[in-house]
Amino acid sequence: MTEEDKLLEHDYDGIQEYDNDLPRWWRNIFWLTGIFGVFYLVWTHFGFKEPQHQQLAREIQELEQHKAEIAKSSGSVEVTDEQLMKLVAMPERISKGKEIFVAKCAACHGINGEGLVGPNLTDDFWIHGGKPTQIRKVIMEGVPEKGMISWQALMTADEINSALAYIWSLNGTSPPNGKAPEGDEFKRS
Ligand code: HEC
Numbered sequence: 001m002t003e004e005d006k007l008l009e010h011d012y013d014g015i016q017e018y019d020n021d022l023p024r025w026w027r028n029i030f031w032l033t034g035i036f037g038v039f040y041l042v043w044t045h046f047g048f049k050e051p052q053h054q055q056l057a058r059e060i061q062e063l064e065q066h067k068a069e070i071a072k073s074s075g076s077v078e079v080t081d082e083q084l085m086k087l088v089a090m091p092e093r094i095s096k097g098k099e100i101f102v103a104k105c106a107a108c109h110g111i112n113g114e115g116l117v118g119p120n121l122t123d124d125f126w127i128h129g130g131k132p133t134q135i136r137k138v139i140m141e142g143v144p145e146k147g148m149i150s151w152q153a154l155m156t157a158d159e160i161n162s163a164l165a166y167i168w169s170l171n172g173t174s175p176p177n178g179k180a181p182e183g184d185e186f187k188r189s
Helices: 026-045 052-076 080-090 090-110 132-141 157-169
Strands: none
Touching: 080 090, 080 132, 080 157, 090 157, 132 157
16 A cells, blocks of 8 residues: 555444545646636627627527528519520429428429429419419419418529429329319410
8 A cells, every 4th residue: 555545534334535635637627617618608708799688689680681681682673474484494493492391382283293281283273374484473472371381482583493494394283183283374485
């Protein structure tokens, strides 16, 4: 037994202990924690750090701004049917639009656009018109009272255009279980 490992007098139910110094690494961590605590206290309580409620308010404001910008970017661009006709013919748009459609639209329009809660998007009949600008308008503004969501604050202009391209490509695909036509016939020229 070394000088260090001298047992203390007391004895608790047969348990005895040494009176050794704590290891240096342990003490260092202890002191560092204490020093950190002092700095942290000063940092958080004396105006150096933004208080949490202000941080939350600022982040909510930034989010609102961001949402407004997205809404503007997808809503403000004036487009013509001629422009959209070029866009809907682009294969990369259609494949991107398919991903969006499956993720966001299929729940109501069916995985192949055959219609469920929402109308069939593969036939020639359209409640709100079958021109590209008309379809795009419905996607952007929705028909809230009928259960069609307005997507302009939730999707970028690019995503809306891609979804449009995909819907355009579905025409005449006649998937099984297609919902009965709704609206007026629109013949593509
Ligand atoms: C919560 C269900 C729901 C979701 C999700 C949904 N829709 Fe709809 N959608 C509807 C309903 C219901 C209608 C019919 C509105 C009416 O009767 O006027 C509709 C109508 C439409 C129309 C017009 C069809 C016509 O005949 O004029 C288009 C285009 C359309 N949706 C595209 C989309 C796209 C694109 C998405 C995804 C980005 C989407 N919808 C997501 C429910 C939905």
